[in-house]
Amino acid sequence: MDFHSIDNNSARRIAALKQRLDSLKDNDYYFYNQAVQEMLPESKVRVNGRVMGMYASYSYLGLIGHPRINEAAKRAVDKYGTGTHGVRTLAGTLDLHNELEETIANFKHAESAVTYTSGYVTNLTTISTLMGRGDYVFSDKINHASIVDGCLMSGAEFRRFRHNDMEHLEGLLKNAPSEVSKLIIADSVFSMDGDIIDLPRIAELAQKYNAWLMIDEAHSLGVLGEKGTGIEEYFNLYDAIDIKMGTLSKTIPSVGGYVAGKKELIDFLRHGSRAYIFSAALPPAQAAAANEAFKIILDEPERLERLNANTRLFIDGLKGMGFDTLLTETAIVPVLCGTDEKAFELTKRCQEQDVFVLPVVSPAVQEGMSRLRATVTAAHNPADIEYAMDVIYQAGKAMGMVK
Numbered sequence: 422m423d424f425h426s427i428d429n430n431s432a433r434r435i436a437a438l439k440q441r442l443d444s445l446k447d448n449d450y451y452f453y454n455q456a457v458q459e460m461l462p463e464s465k466v467r468v469n470g471r472v473m474g475m476y477a478s479y480s481y482l483g484l485i486g487h488p489r490i491n492e493a494a495k496r497a498v499d500k501y502g503t504g505t506h507g508v509r510t511l512a513g514t515l516d517l518h519n520e521l522e523e524t525i526a527n528f529k530h531a532e533s534a535v536t537y538t539s540g541y542v543t544n545l546t547t548i549s550t551l552m553g554r555g556d557y558v559f560s561d562k563i564n565h566a567s568i569v570d571g572c573l574m575s576g577a578e579f580r581r582f583r584h585n586d587m588e589h590l591e592g593l594l595k596n597a598p599s600e601v602s603k604l605i606i607a608d609s610v611f612s613m614d615g616d617i618i619d620l621p622r623i624a625e626l627a628q629k630y631n632a633w634l635m636i637d638e639a640h641s642l643g644v645l646g647e648k649g650t651g652i653e654e655y656f657n658l659y660d661a662i663d664i665k666m667g668t669l670s671k672t673i674p675s676v677g678g679y680v681a682g683k684k685e686l687i688d689f690l691r692h693g694s695r696a697y698i699f700s701a702a703l704p705p706a707q708a709a710a711a712n713e714a715f716k717i718i719l720d721e722p723e724r725l726e727r728l729n730a731n732t733r734l735f736i737d738g739l740k741g742m743g744f745d746t747l748l749t750e751t752a753i754v755p756v757l758c759g760t761d762e763k764a765f766e767l768t769k770r771c772q773e774q775d776v777f778v779l780p781v782v783s784p785a786v787q788e789g790m791s792r793l794r795a796t797v798t799a800a801h802n803p804a805d806i807e808y809a810m811d812v813i814y815q816a817g818k819a820m821g822m823v824k
């Protein structure tokens with residue numbers, strides 16, 4: 422049977438998407454899935470044969486390609502090959518995995534840690550293992566999709582509180598039955614807005630209403646705190662978070678996710694979470710690379726200093742030009758455009774001038790809140806950041822967004 426002759430809802434969704442993509446491509450408004458052909462120093466990349474400044478990277482400390490990390494990965498390949506013998510529980514565990522988990526536990530001021538093969542899967546499996554039907558999860562409205570999916574998968578009652586709004590959260594907590602299990606969950610640094618969760622208040626509420634607190638540190642690991650160990654260090658609240666989740670794919674230039682916490686919790690996840698039991702272990706090169714990266718964060722504190730200086734330069738610069746950057750305090754800097762069309766047009770103009778930024782449009786963000794989502798890293802040269810800001814400014818001015 423001809424696929425295109427099937428007439429049902431999913432076939433109609435496929436056809437609608439194709440139409441949308443075709444129309445974006447016709448307008449030169451399609452920016453996704455562009456291949457990076459080469460990684461160059463100072464956060465530059467080759468794309469479509471052109472050297473561009475990369476302003477869409479999560480490599481906040483500029484660790485991709487660090488010689489010590491590359492060396493660790495190569496040594497691991499020479500010693501163990503490129504795969505494992507299966508899932509962690511059976512023959513897949515290497516001494517490298519145990520080392521990595523010990524490194525993470527120490528770095529996160531926790532008793533123990535467990536790793537998974539992606540951050541996305543870490544959230545799915547952790548939330549759905551801990552929570553179930555009849556339980557209650559409370560999730561910030563703009564939490565990452567992997568958190569939303571984990572909450573839905575758990576089957577628990579799903580309550581969303583307004584972004585970083587602790588009064589709304591308290592109202593929802595009050596309305597939940599007192600005897601049920603409760604989990605409050607939020608990004609530490611919000612992945613689209615760059616602002617920071619109010620940890621002191623959310624921790625107080627978790628305590629008061631007898632709820633677990635889970636924080637996703639995808640964008641704060643290596644970034645927040647004087648040493649970069651994360652949100653506990655930033656707020657000096659080392660015992661506030663029960664479930665400390667993070668990824669190994671952003672500041673840590675590898676792939677995977679982790680949960681750190683009390684030993685009993687980690688043992689429970691190791692024996693109860695399906696992504697650990699039914700999905701293969703992290704490959705040796707990626708485990709070794711991640712392990713080395715945690716050490717470099719502590720060994721090279723000047724990287725975090727450069728990131729902080731570049732972040733201030735970028736936020737203050739764009740704000741000073743008149744752009745709305747919402748409440749960001751971190752290296753994720755939204756440049757609010759409004760309509761999807763405007764975000765696409767601004768992106769196009771920036772990319773034409775070799776500034777690689779990307780648009781985020783609805784439904785990833787609320788309608789009317791489409792934006793560039795620009796990031797800086799420790800690897801950027803301040804002069805290049807000035808150039809990028811000037812490109813964004815000239816384009817924004819030509820489009821009537823700023824004066």
Ligand SMILES: *Cc1c(COP(=O)(O)O)cnc(C)c1O
Pocket residue numbers: 539540541542544565567608612637639640668669670676677678
């Ligand atoms: C990127 C991200 C994830 C998913 O991590 P991956 O390692 O890319 O699977 C989870 N949570 C947040 C907040 C993220 O930004």
